[in-house]
Amino acid sequence: MLRLSFLLTLILLAGCSSTPKGVDCPGEVATLYGQSLGHTEGRIFDLVNSFSVARDGVTLSSGALHSTDRFRYVPSAVTPEGFYAQRLSDKQFRLINPARNTMITWTCP
Numbered sequence: 107m108l109r110l111s112f113l114l115t116l117i118l119l120a121g122c123s124s125t126p127k128g129v130d131c132p133g134e135v136a137t138l139y140g141q142s143l144g145h146t147e148g149r150i151f152d153l154v155n156s157f158s159v160a161r162d163g164v165t166l167s168s169g170a171l172h173s174t175d176r177f178r179y180v181p182s183a184v185t186p187e188g189f190y191a192q193r194l195s196d197k198q199f200r201l202i203n204p205a206r207n208t209m210i211t212w213t214c215p
Contacts, residue, residue, distance in 0.1 A: 127151075128160065131199075131214035138207050150199055150214055156183070157191070157199050159212070166201065168193075 128149040135143040151158040158167045168191035171181035182192045190202040194211070202209040 129214045131212040133210045133212040135208060135210050138202070138204070138209060143208065146210060148210075148212055150212055152196075152199075152214075155181075157193060159199070159201065168199075168201075 128151045149160040169183045173181040192200040
């Protein structure tokens with residue numbers, strides 16, 4: 107009986123894992139002026155106050171997103187790598203690379 111109880115506890119804990127699963131999302135690559143450069147895909151890990159994008163074994167984290175007024179200004183942060191990260195909505199995320207004049211906007215299902 108004790109083993110069964112222990113086993114059920116382990117199963118319940120595994121089902122309640124706090125690790126985000128991530129969602130595969132299509133992305134559009136464009137210049138900062140909006141000229142389309144193509145499409146890509148990434149796995150977005152949405153943590154509400156931050157997000158991560160994983161692609162080809164590399165993960166980039168936005169860090170803590172800030173906004174003085176979330177109704178007027180887009181929550182954003184600068185990553186350690188120098189990208190500008192934005193949470194445009196609960197389904198849209200953007201990374202901007204000003205040095206390369208490119209941005210990727212992911213729209214998740």
